[in-house]
Structure formats: structure tokens, C-alpha cells
Amino acid sequence: MNILVINAGSSSLKYQLYDMSTEQVLAKGRVERIGMDSSILTHEVEQQPEVREVSEILDHTTAIRKVLDMLTHAKFGVLSNIQDIQAIGHRVVHGGESFSESVLVDQAVKLEIRKLFDLAPLHNPAHMMGITAVETNLPEVPQAVVFDTAFHQTMPASSYLYAIPTVLYKKHQIRRYGFHGTSHDYVSKRAAEFLGKPLESLKLVTCHIGNGASCTAILNGRSYDTSMGMTPLEGLMMGTRSGDLDPAVVPFTLNKEDLTLNEVNSMLNKHSGLLAVSGISSDMREVVEAMKAGHENAKLAFEMYAYRIRKYIGAYIAAMDGVDAIIFTAGVGENSDVLRKEICRHLTFFGVTLDEERNAVRSSEPRTITTDDSAVSVLVVPTNEELLIARDTYRLVRNKLAGDSSEL
Numbered sequence: 001m002n003i004l005v006i007n008a009g010s011s012s013l014k015y016q017l018y019d020m021s022t023e024q025v026l027a028k029g030r031v032e033r034i035g036m037d038s039s040i041l042t043h044e045v046e047q048q049p050e051v052r053e054v055s056e057i058l059d060h061t062t063a064i065r066k067v068l069d070m071l072t073h074a075k076f077g078v079l080s081n082i083q084d085i086q087a088i089g090h091r092v093v094h095g096g097e098s099f100s101e102s103v104l105v106d107q108a109v110k111l112e113i114r115k116l117f118d119l120a121p122l123h124n125p126a127h128m129m130g131i132t133a134v135e136t137n138l139p140e141v142p143q144a145v146v147f148d149t150a151f152h153q154t155m156p157a158s159s160y161l162y163a164i165p166t167v168l169y170k171k172h173q174i175r176r177y178g179f180h181g182t183s184h185d186y187v188s189k190r191a192a193e194f195l196g197k198p199l200e201s202l203k204l205v206t207c208h209i210g211n212g213a214s215c216t217a218i219l220n221g222r223s224y225d226t227s228m229g230m231t232p233l234e235g236l237m238m239g240t241r242s243g244d245l246d247p248a249v250v251p252f253t254l255n256k257e258d259l260t261l262n263e264v265n266s267m268l269n270k271h272s273g274l275l276a277v278s279g280i281s282s283d284m285r286e287v288v289e290a291m292k293a294g295h296e297n298a299k300l301a302f303e304m305y306a307y308r309i310r311k312y313i314g315a316y317i318a319a320m321d322g323v324d325a326i327i328f329t330a331g332v333g334e335n336s337d338v339l340r341k342e343i344c345r346h347l348t349f350f351g352v353t354l355d356e357e358r359n360a361v362r363s364s365e366p367r368t369i370t371t372d373d374s375a376v377s378v379l380v381v382p383t384n385e386e387l388l389i390a391r392d393t394y395r396l397v398r399n400k401l402a403g404d405s406s407e408l
């Protein structure tokens with residue numbers, strides 16, 4: 001079965017096509033600048049040069065059409081016919097309290113995702129556009145949705161409630177949901193395999209450090225607490241997001257700067273974090289380069305970024321009364337040995353002894369970066385959210401096919 005995995009953002013759409021008999025990625029790519037002039041489609045097939053196509057792509061329906069054209073392209077394609085795509089799996093960031101696992105898309109599921117637009121205004125409307133665009137282009141193909149929030153539905157109320165009047169939770173479901181669940185789930189399972197220990201017996205802190213970033217306390221295989229909240233703004237300092245701050249900053253800034261609520265929201269989501277503090281970039285690579293060249297604000301941004309991660313690791317060790325392993329993953333977590341070193345050099349009290357040579361190794365495989373006698377292991381485990389989405393989609397579609405045939 002071939003499964004196309006889609007991660008639709010407001011102006012972008014990432015895709016990966018899997019052959020599920022081998023879990024091989026047949027092709028992958030992304031469409032950027034949807035709805036703007038000169039949109040870009042980048043398409044990759046293993047062992048072949050990347051293809052870049054610039055054209056006008058005004059909406060997600062056209063973006064999916066272009067992706068399907070590319071997948072069946074005479075020269076760059078990998079399929080002879082779009083009928084060779086048997087199912088689609090979507091990443092959906094917010095599943096609220098309605099979804100604790102992945103599901104196949106039907107009218108009721110779409111309605112629930114729509115109801116959650118308010119809680120994830122940057123993400124869910126875009127995912128819906130992706131789902132609708134597939135319906136237009138491939139009306140017969142089953143679609144599944146895999147939620148970032150689902151893995152965190154096991155958190156106890158003491159972790160997910162905010163200390164505000166409970167009526168707000170009851171009326172509007174204002175609470176911590178947590179995100180990047182697919183990634184925290186995937187790397188915790190990979191880590192347990194790698195350590196050769198049952199996941200159910202482990203205390204793990206997983207740090208997904210990408211553009212968006214979050215830490216999770218995973219106790220006996222279940223999410224116990226996580227740093228992102230009702231939306232993906234809470235918690236760690238990120239590329240462009242502020243992470244934790246005193247909520248009083250919002251009304252205060254509104255008054256002092258004569259800004260609208262939307263403008264403050266946009267400031268916290270898109271113009272804060274590494275970008276704001278460094279004054280250089282939201283990209284950790286550029287910040288580290290500037291820091292090495294002596295840029296003071298880049299150094300401060302880097303230190304703040306690392307310090308926040310360390311504070312969450314410490315908090316989660318206390319929350320679980322111990323830790324067996326700390327795991328780094330995602331773009332920054334997998335690639336920035338400098339950041340990992342900065343975090344780990346202050347975790348010695350908790351039994352972490354970094355091995356600098358191991359920390360400098362680059363690999364696409366899980367690896368340990370602590371010494372053999374370190375009481376706590378620190379691992380780098382490359383994440384693969386798309387593979388988990390493809391696996392869930394495959395399972396749901398096969399179960400449905402089995403159910404349909406038993407009804408005949």
C-alpha cells in the first residue's frame with residue numbers, strides 16, 4: 001500500500017510518499033509560499049537531484065494537484081498513476097479532548113477539527129484546507145488524521161489544569177493539551193528499544209527542539225507532563241515564539257504600546273524567541289555562528305534558550321522522582337552539539353556525564369552521548385513523525401478494509 005503523508009501549514013505543505021510494504025520513502029518534498037507570488041515546489045527522490053519548480057499556487061487544492069502531478073511526472077515521478085496512492089495521512093496539530101488517538105476522516109471528525117480552529121488558529125485551518133484539497137483531487141481515497149495532542153491525553157489533571165476558575169475549563173476546555181506528541185511518542189519508543197529496556201519501566205524526558213520546541217516527562221510510557229500548553233506558545237523559548245512569560249505582560253503591553261490583541265498575539269508567536277533576543281535570526285545555526293563571531297545578543301539568546309530547556313529537564317526529573325534517560329530530537333536537538341553541551345554541562349548533579357566525542361558524532365541512528373559510567377543516559381534519537389503518521393494511517397485503513405470485507 002502506498003501512503004501519502006501530508007503536513008499542511010498556512011502557506012506551506014510538506015509531503016512524503018511511503019511504500020508500506022517496506023516503509024520506504026519513495027519521494028518527498030514541500031510546497032512553500034502558497035497564496036503568494038512565485039510559490040516553490042521542491043521534490044526529492046532518493047539518488048536523484050532535487051527538482052525545484054516555481055509557479056503561482058494560489059491555494060491548497062492547487063498545491064495538492066501540483067504534488068500529484070509531480071508524483072506521476074514522466075521524468076521526476078515515482079508512480080504511473082495517482083490511483084496508486086491508496087491512502088492519505090494528515091498531521092493535525094490540535095485534537096482537543098475529542099481525540100486520544102488517530103482516526104479516519106469522516107463528516108463528524110471534520111466538524112470536530114473545525115470546532116478547534118480557535119484553539120490552534122495557526123495550524124488547524126491549514127490542516128482542514130489540506131483535507132478538503134485531497135477530497136477535491138482524490139475523492140475516493142481514505143484519509144486519516146494523526147494529532148499532535150493525542151499522546152498527551154494521558155496527562156493527569158494535576159498536570160493539565162491551569163490554576164484559574166474551573167468554569168473556564170468546563171465551558172471552554174481551557175487547559176494544557178501539549179503538542180509534538182507524535183514525535184515524543186516515536187522517540188520514547190525508539191529510545192526504549194535502543195536501551196533494551198521495557199518502555200513501561202522507564203522515566204524519560206524527551207526534548208523535541210525544532211522550530212517549535214517542547215519537553216515531555218514520559219512516565220512508564222505515558223505522557224505525564226509537557227511544556228506546551230493550550231496552544232504551542234507555552235513552555236520553552238523557540239525560534240520565533242516567546243514560550244513562558246508572566247500573563248500580565250499581555251495587558252500591560254496592550255496599554256503601553258497601543259497595540260491590538262492580535263498584534264500582541266502575533267508578536268509572541270512570530271516575532272519573539274531566538275529571533276527577538278538575538279536580533280539576528282530564528283535559525284539556531286545562524287545564532288551559533290554569530291555567537292562564535294562574538295555577537296553579544298546572539299550569546300545571550302543561545303544561553304537563554306539552553307537555560308529554559310535545562311529548567312524543564314530539572315522540573316520533570318522532580319515531577320517523576322527520577323530519570324533513566326534524557327532524549328534530544330528534531331532539527332536543533334539532533335544537530336546542535338553545542339546546544340546539547342551547554343545543557344548537559346549543568347546536569348552533573350543529576351548524574352549526567354557528557355562524552356564530548358560522542359556528542360560530536362553525526363548520524364541518522366539513535367546514539368548515546370554520555371559516558372558509559374554516566375548514571376543517566378543522554379540520547380540523540382532522530383524523530384520521524386511522518387513514519388508514525390504513515391503507520392497509523394496504514395493500520396486504520398487496513399482495519400477498515402478488513403471490516404468492510406467481513407460485512408459483505
Ligand SMILES: Nc1ncnc2c1ncn2[C@@H]1O[C@H](COP(=O)(O)OP(=O)(O)O)[C@@H](O)[C@H]1O
Nearest residue numbers: 209210211212282283284285330331332335336
Ligand atoms: N546543524 C544545525 N545546528 C543547529 N540548528 C539546526 C541545525 N540544522 C537544523 N537546525 C535547526 O532546526 C530547525 C528546524 O527544525 P525542524 O525540527 O525541522 O523544525 P520544524 O519541523 O518545526 O520546521 C531550524 O530552525 C534550524 O534552526
Ligand SMILES: CC(=O)OP(=O)(O)O
Nearest residue numbers: 093179180211212232
Ligand atoms: C505544534 C508545533 O509547534 O509545531 P511546529 O513545531 O511544527 O511548529
Ligand SMILES: [Mg+2]
Nearest residue numbers: 210211212330
Ligand atoms: Mg516539526
